Amino acid sequence: MPHPFDCITEFIFAETPLEPADIILVPGGSVPELMEQAAALYHRGMAPYILPSGGANPKLQMTEWEFLRRIGIELGVPERAILREDRAKHTFQNAEFSWETLRQHGLRPNKAILCCKAFHARRALLSYRTVFPADVTFLVFPVIDKRNISRETWFRDGKGIELVMREVEKIGAYFGRHIPNWVR
Template identity: 40%
Template sequence: MSLEGINFIKEITSFIFVEDKPEKCDIIFVPGSSWSEPAEKASRLWLDGYAPYILPSGKYSMSKGYFSGPITKSEKYQGIYNTEWEFMRDIAISNGVYSHAILKEDGATWTKENAFKSKEVTDNYNLDIKKAIICCKSFHAKRCLMFYSYAYPKTKFFVCPIDVDEITKENWFKTENGIDKVMGELSRCGGQLKKAVPTWS
């Protein structure tokens, strides 16, 4: 690969794969997903005392129109789930999170709604979210940070992602699946931002 190509890959990687070291925060956000790993990571951070609350958010994917079940670890999480929130709540409880620490948002169907509907929930609880953790898929990190930052403009975020589907910041450009996922995220960061901005004015 040419130097120009290497630099292009590095720029995309740096943009998409956002990651921070966790700090103690007011809440842990988990955007909707059929993957078990983000909610598992959020549960570990809760158990380690990083935040008093977890807020999973999600109904189902807009493109599907229903929750099709877990993509990973279906042998472990065998409940009947109608929404992503029900799935993620079960994961959290199964991993030791107290039910009263799990807030509920089960209406969102895409990332912007995950963020803004979560804001409605925390406002209803009169929670002042000064600092927050986001647990998401690693290649979804930038889009999550973008929308949650718009929903919570005064909040400092710490993105604590986890790799899924064997896609990492080191190897995404080596497989067709990795390229499709990451370039899809790059496109959605622009396209969805353009779609959403007029509703924020």
């Protein structure tokens, strides 16, 4: 049965079919499920590199990058396959600094898998699309963390509603100024 908020669900919870890519991008976070899923994709041969991104986080005793890197190594991802971006303070910087890191390594992906929290997928996708060259194809792999916030569950409790509606607000704040550049 349709709900009045179905359009929000379709907008926020971006997802695409997966296929092999040049890189797996992980836009920060303090939840292990992000790197667990990125490592699983790596082991399936979906990309030769993982680039977790994220600086200091008050929830962690280290940068988000270090937290995610440690999980990847524990799961058997070789250190050489994990690139480093440990300065970003928010999603847009995850994209900016990740692009900078790729350029420094002489990497120019044609296709990238974006491994991000399910309710964060649209904002992450828009951030990376805004920063990366227009011809890069993004494949979105949404991760459901221990909070179990997904397209099927977000509207069932106050915390899910709060997180998703905050994403709607942040998208407006992040991208309103970019829209004129997108139509040129």
